[in-house]
Amino acid sequence: MLFKNITILDENLEVRENMYVGITKDRISYIGEKEPAEDYGKAYDGKGKLLMSGFFNAHSHSPMSLMRGYGENMMLQDWLNNRIWPFEDHLDSNAVYWGTMLDLAESVKFGTVSISDMYYFCPDMAKAYSDSGCKGNISRSIAAFVEEDFKTSVRGKECIEFFEKYHNTDEGRIKVDMSLHAEYTSVPGVAKQLADYMKEIGAGMQVHVSETKKEHEECIGRHGKTPTAYLADLGIFDTNATAAHCVWVTPEDRRILKEKNVTVACNPISNLKLASGVCNAPAMLSEGINVAIGTDSVASNNSHNIFSEVKTFALIMKCFFGNPTLITPKQAIYAATRAGAIAQGRPDCGLVKEGNKADLIVVDISAANMQPIHDLLSNLVYSASGAEIMMTMIDGNVLYENGEYTRIDLEKAVFEADAAKNKILKEL
Amino acid sequence: MLFKNITILDENLEVRENMYVGITKDRISYIGEKEPAEDYGKAYDGKGKLLMSGFFNAHSHSPMSLMRGYGENMMLQDWLNNRIWPFEDHLDSNAVYWGTMLDLAESVKFGTVSISDMYYFCPDMAKAYSDSGCKGNISRSIAAFVEEDFKTSVRGKECIEFFEKYHNTDEGRIKVDMSLHAEYTSVPGVAKQLADYMKEIGAGMQVHVSETKKEHEECIGRHGKTPTAYLADLGIFDTNATAAHCVWVTPEDRRILKEKNVTVACNPISNLKLASGVCNAPAMLSEGINVAIGTDSVASNNSHNIFSEVKTFALIMKCFFGNPTLITPKQAIYAATRAGAIAQGRPDCGLVKEGNKADLIVVDISAANMQPIHDLLSNLVYSASGAEIMMTMIDGNVLYENGEYTRIDLEKAVFEADAAKNKILKEL
Numbered sequence: 001m002l003f004k005n006i007t008i009l010d011e012n013l014e015v016r017e018n019m020y021v022g023i024t025k026d027r028i029s030y031i032g033e034k035e036p037a038e039d040y041g042k043a044y045d046g047k048g049k050l051l052m053s054g055f056f057n058a059h060s061h062s063p064m065s066l067m068r069g070y071g072e073n074m075m076l077q078d079w080l081n082n083r084i085w086p087f088e089d090h091l092d093s094n095a096v097y098w099g100t101m102l103d104l105a106e107s108v109k110f111g112t113v114s115i116s117d118m119y120y121f122c123p124d125m126a127k128a129y130s131d132s133g134c135k136g137n138i139s140r141s142i143a144a145f146v147e148e149d150f151k152t153s154v155r156g157k158e159c160i161e162f163f164e165k166y167h168n169t170d171e172g173r174i175k176v177d178m179s180l181h182a183e184y185t186s187v188p189g190v191a192k193q194l195a196d197y198m199k200e201i202g203a204g205m206q207v208h209v210s211e212t213k214k215e216h217e218e219c220i221g222r223h224g225k226t227p228t229a230y231l232a233d234l235g236i237f238d239t240n241a242t243a244a245h246c247v248w249v250t251p252e253d254r255r256i257l258k259e260k261n262v263t264v265a266c267n268p269i270s271n272l273k274l275a276s277g278v279c280n281a282p283a284m285l286s287e288g289i290n291v292a293i294g295t296d297s298v299a300s301n302n303s304h305n306i307f308s309e310v311k312t313f314a315l316i317m318k319c320f321f322g323n324p325t326l327i328t329p330k331q332a333i334y335a336a337t338r339a340g341a342i343a344q345g346r347p348d349c350g351l352v353k354e355g356n357k358a359d360l361i362v363v364d365i366s367a368a369n370m371q372p373i374h375d376l377l378s379n380l381v382y383s384a385s386g387a388e389i390m391m392t393m394i395d396g397n398v399l400y401e402n403g404e405y406t407r408i409d410l411e412k413a414v415f416e417a418d419a420a421k422n423k424i425l426k427e428l
Numbered sequence: 429m430l431f432k433n434i435t436i437l438d439e440n441l442e443v444r445e446n447m448y449v450g451i452t453k454d455r456i457s458y459i460g461e462k463e464p465a466e467d468y469g470k471a472y473d474g475k476g477k478l479l480m481s482g483f484f485n486a487h488s489h490s491p492m493s494l495m496r497g498y499g500e501n502m503m504l505q506d507w508l509n510n511r512i513w514p515f516e517d518h519l520d521s522n523a524v525y526w527g528t529m530l531d532l533a534e535s536v537k538f539g540t541v542s543i544s545d546m547y548y549f550c551p552d553m554a555k556a557y558s559d560s561g562c563k564g565n566i567s568r569s570i571a572a573f574v575e576e577d578f579k580t581s582v583r584g585k586e587c588i589e590f591f592e593k594y595h596n597t598d599e600g601r602i603k604v605d606m607s608l609h610a611e612y613t614s615v616p617g618v619a620k621q622l623a624d625y626m627k628e629i630g631a632g633m634q635v636h637v638s639e640t641k642k643e644h645e646e647c648i649g650r651h652g653k654t655p656t657a658y659l660a661d662l663g664i665f666d667t668n669a670t671a672a673h674c675v676w677v678t679p680e681d682r683r684i685l686k687e688k689n690v691t692v693a694c695n696p697i698s699n700l701k702l703a704s705g706v707c708n709a710p711a712m713l714s715e716g717i718n719v720a721i722g723t724d725s726v727a728s729n730n731s732h733n734i735f736s737e738v739k740t741f742a743l744i745m746k747c748f749f750g751n752p753t754l755i756t757p758k759q760a761i762y763a764a765t766r767a768g769a770i771a772q773g774r775p776d777c778g779l780v781k782e783g784n785k786a787d788l789i790v791v792d793i794s795a796a797n798m799q800p801i802h803d804l805l806s807n808l809v810y811s812a813s814g815a816e817i818m819m820t821m822i823d824g825n826v827l828y829e830n831g832e833y834t835r836i837d838l839e840k841a842v843f844e845a846d847a848a849k850n851k852i853l854k855e856l
Contacts, residue, residue: 066800072806272746276747324504328500368842385731386815
């Protein structure tokens with residue numbers, strides 16, 4: 001496919017107008033001001049459109065789309081104890097597959113191309129990714145309340161088998177990361193063994209860190225150190241690791257995160273909704289930490305519209321840290337694209353660059369809410385609703401165009417997800 | 429027109445499924461579970477759709493759409509002194525007309541039916557409202573730095589002439605309110621005369637109150653009272669008044685606002701973006717103050733997508749005031765609909781109720797991001813993107829349906845607004 005006369009955000013996130021971008025198989029094979037000599041077959045008229053990298057969602061629990069709006073205006077522990085955990089107790093393969101599929105339908109519609117996804121029933125999640133053509137770093141979240149031998153434990157075996165069977169499948173679209181759920185849901189021996197295994201196989205890591213003040217302070221009470229210091233000492237960050245939330249991390253924690261090259265996945269909407277607080281992304285960015293953006297689950301968001309997340313990310317930092325100059329539009333777009341690709345160990349993703357994977361979105365910049373244009377990046381961050389996504393392409397495959405899905409049967413996904421939800425509600 | 433088998437949010441904001449809603453001329457003439465005997469002509473299939481009141485935007489400056497994204501990441505005074513005010517100095521009738529028209533195109537697309545609008549070149553704004561079929565309370569914002577006789581002053585005469593010519597025109601769609609810009613931009617004598625004139629003619633009032641800490645504290649320094657107490661003493665609230673922002677108001681100020689029946693227009697996104705702070709809407713609601721939602725101008729938002737504003741309103745209160753149980757979905761929807769209609773002196777608007785004005789929107793609730801439904805109000809507040817608006821109807825006229833405008837020439841509005849913007853940039 002050849003995009004003609006289209007505006008692009010290039011690899012430096014600079015706006016370039018009237019460009020030609022050619023796609024060959026799964027990669028961007030040409031970017032230039034002139035029409036290439038090569039015949040690309042299908043042409044796409046780019047007038048009034050922007051071509052940019054799709055979004056890399058750095059933290060999610062996709063099957064929880066089944067719990068969208070289930071338990072509102074509740075205190076965190078009440079919500080977990082009386083809504084989320086009882087519901088999750090009734091999940092099965094079918095529910096997780098359709099919950100994931102519905103989530104991917106929503107994600108693709110709003111321009112997400114890849115997700116760092118932490119949950120369980122992982123083979124069912126992987127099947128939904130595979131069937132839909134989406135990219136994802138799927139991880140089996142490990143909680144362990146008693147010391148045991150990780151590799152021979154039920155969870156450990158599940159984890160190892162999932163990694164061996166699924167890592168780098170679907171032409172690399174599916175990657176398998178390791179995941180320690182969090183400090184407060186695991187004993188140190190198992191956490192250490194998981195870190196050792198992760199290093200042995202060279203896998204990535206997804207872990208919750210200092211999401212709430214309670215969690216942060218109780219860790220200090222238990223271990224005499226912050227969650228960041230505790231996890232670093234166990235070796236959990238000795239890989240390509242993503243620490244989700246980091247709302248309560250200290251300056252010393254940030255020094256550790258920087259030293260260990262950890263990506264911070266900031267989830268501004270979920271953190272606001274659960275009243276957890278605000279991650280100090282401006283400080284992290286100024287210290288050179290790779291800050292990416294996650295949606296967390298739909299159960300605490302309640303959407304996977306990354307445009308909404310990007311806007312909230314850029315807004316909340318200004319007010320919470322009392323300075324309207326904080327977070328530029330370019331920083332916000334970078335966090336939602338390239339920073340997430342780096343977190344997922346996908347160095348050839350997240351930038352519109354020759355040779356990179358063709359994980360692209362087309363945005364309608366002629367819509368009423370996107371005009372006039374003084375600063376296109378600012379319009380993207382603050383003015384876009386998500387409705388402007390005209391196309392989502394992953395590895396060169398068009399998965400969504402003009403409101404239609406090419407691989408996902410939306411009606412079936414909605415029906416099956418609703419049926420799975422209703423079945424569980426009946427059982428409760 | 430007859431909406432058939434449609435889900436509605438009724439006058440108590442309760443969800444009722446499979447309903448029939450009939451529209452006769454500009455009003456809702458039938459709501460029932462059974463198909464009415466009367467022949468309504470055109471039928472609308474409501475399967476998978478929600479019919480609810482359109483949004484009443486309680487605070488805006490619509491022609492500022494021309495300044496969307498003009499001056500980002502700047503301190504408030506720097507932004508005003510070096511971007512907004514120099515640009516505004518070059519505005520003319522044509523620029524204001526097309527700026528307003530572009531703004532209305534965006535507003536209607538995202539389900540807004542009526543706007544409390546404060547600016548100047550008001551006859552040009554009124555023409556755009558009239559040509560597009562939109563509702564609005566338009567006000568000529570009065571700033572006065574020297575004492576003078578209001579009624580014979582240039583601004584006073586402009587204000588009086590605009591009221592006499594335009595108030596309650598277009599079958600009541602256009603109303604004219606008075607507007608004192610703010611305490612810090614006016615001298616007390618003129619403010620008092622404006623309040624007296626407002627009472628004489630029975631007009632409403634739109635005024636900025638305690639948006640920033642600086643403004644709030646400097647008023648106390650100048651007058652020995654808060655802006656709220658100062659304005660109340662001048663009589664500015666002795667009408668149907670809307671106080672925009674109220675970020676820094678005190679508990680005593682809230683007592684005055686409640687006693688005077690003032691509507692507080694909360695503008696969460698603009699207040700975050702300019703790092704002004706967060707209006708204590710939860711306290712106001714618990715004290716019985718009418719809290720409505722405004723977008724403020726596109727220059728500090730940068731969108732007029734009320735779904736985005738409603739979500740931010742519900743989110744920010746939880747985190748800022750440290751309690752996830754604050755602001756229910758119903759409170760948020762009420763604030764964006766009925767509370768705004770009350771603020772605008774439109775008692776027969778803002779609720780789906782027999783006899784009320786047909787200011788309605790149809791929302792696609794079968795979209796991937798709106799499913800499954802545990803709690804429809806929660807999905808509306810947190811999961812909708814704005815793309816789900818299938819129809820916007822004002823006074824029984826369909827102004828927008830399935831992406832198409834019936835009265836606004838979008839392409840022309842975008843072209844003319846862009847040309848007006850470019851002309852001003854050249855002059856600067």
